[in-house]
Amino acid sequence: MRAQILIRLKEDVPDSAGRVxxxxxxxxxxxxxxxxxxxxxxxxxxxxxxxxxxxxxxKNMCRQVLVNxxxxxxxxxxxx
Amino acid sequence: MFRIAVxxxxxxxxxxxxxxxxxxxxxxxxxxxxxxxxxxxxxxxAVVLPGGYSFGDYLRPGGLAKTxxxxxxxxxxxxxxxxxxxxxxxxxxxxxxxxxxxxLVINYSTKFMNEQAYIKxxxxxxPFTKHLEEDSILKLPISCYYGAYFADPRTLRELEADDxxxxxxxxxxxxxxxxxxxxxxxxxxxxxxxxxxxxMGMMAHPERAVEAIRGGTDGIAILESVLIPDAEPEHxxxxxxxxSQEG
Numbered sequence: 602m603r604a605q606i607l608i609r610l611k612e613d614v615p616d617s618a619g620r621v622x623x624x625x626x627x628x629x630x631x632x633x634x635x636x637x638x639x640x641x642x643x644x645x646x647x648x649x650x651x652x653x654x655x656x657x658x659x660k661n662m663c664r665q666v667l668v669n670x671x672x673x674x675x676x677x678x679x680x681x
Numbered sequence: 682m683f684r685i686a687v688x689x690x691x692x693x694x695x696x697x698x699x700x701x702x703x704x705x706x707x708x709x710x711x712x713x714x715x716x717x718x719x720x721x722x723x724x725x726x727a728v729v730l731p732g733g734y735s736f737g738d739y740l741r742p743g744g745l746a747k748t749x750x751x752x753x754x755x756x757x758x759x760x761x762x763x764x765x766x767x768x769x770x771x772x773x774x775x776x777x778x779x780x781x782x783x784x785l786v787i788n789y790s791t792k793f794m795n796e797q798a799y800i801k802x803x804x805x806x807x808p809f810t811k812h813l814e815e816d817s818i819l820k821l822p823i824s825c826y827y828g829a830y831f832a833d834p835r836t837l838r839e840l841e842a843d844d845x846x847x848x849x850x851x852x853x854x855x856x857x858x859x860x861x862x863x864x865x866x867x868x869x870x871x872x873x874x875x876x877x878x879x880x881m882g883m884m885a886h887p888e889r890a891v892e893a894i895r896g897g898t899d900g901i902a903i904l905e906s907v908l909i910p911d912a913e914p915e916h917x918x919x920x921x922x923x924x925s926q927e928g
Contacts, residue, residue, distance in 0.1 A: 617786070671832075
């Protein structure tokens with residue numbers, strides 16, 4: 602099984618990398634880009650085929666290490 | 682002799698500087714490194730988490746360091762009331778361990794900042810600031826990419842109300858009035874103190890400012906503060922004091 606986890610900064614956390622990215626794409630002429638946010642995509646390859654069990658383990662990993670709940674939100678995009 | 686444990690987490694390159702500052706410059710202290718997978722800290726009187734290159738910045742600074750076994754011992758020491766200081770990456774790790782409020786995010790400039798910073802003493806409510814002079818200005822090196830302090834509005838209000846902002850970035854005159862601040866830190870916060878007052882973190886590096894030949898000695902007062910015993914409480918006036926011999 603392969604899982605994909607999307608991690609983003611919470612809305613109220615300043616995203617300096619996103620700000621600079623938006624400025625630079627505007628510099629290239631893409632002036633219709635009003636905002637950019639930068640996150641992370643983590644892919645995990647799992648043994649076994651127990652999807653519910655894998656979901657629980659992923660949530661546990663997110664709580665313990667993959668995500669900082671003070672500044673980040675996460676979304677499990679797929680487990681298949 | 683006062684004992685200071687210096688957990689040497691992966692990537693931390695500042696442990697040797699810190700041990701040198703305590704043992705060779707300040708003196709009269711035993712400062713020793715503790716390996717990342719150690720289960721015990723070796724009965725220290727204080728713990729100082731050094732800075733240096735962060736381990737696992739690609740996830741979050743300090744995010745992977747907390748998977749090391751020694752951080753369990755640091756948490757226990759802190760929760761038992763022991764004095765703990767985190768410098769640079771050490772500060773980021775203490776936030777990740779929930780021993781300090783808030784987090785450190787990318788500098789407003791998105792640049793790695795490697796320069797001298799001016800910080801102003803904002804609170805003396807902690808073992809590492811109790812002997813500093815309130816509002817005094819210290820010049821210390823800073824060296825970080827994730828250096829901007831962030832906390833949610835409620836946490837910020839509590840930090841301010843509880844007098845738990847240890848330092849603020851300022852200019853060389855002590856003015857704290859730039860809206861972006863030194864690096865985008867909210868309220869220009871350069872260091873914070875835990876709810877119970879025994880844990881402190883700061884992004885600047887006092888251990889790199891202990892000799893004039895290296896650019897300054899303002900770091901000594903912070904490192905030394907924890908070593909100085911608290912003064913005996915003064916007797917209340919008129920309470921069983923020996924009459925003065927001098928009249």
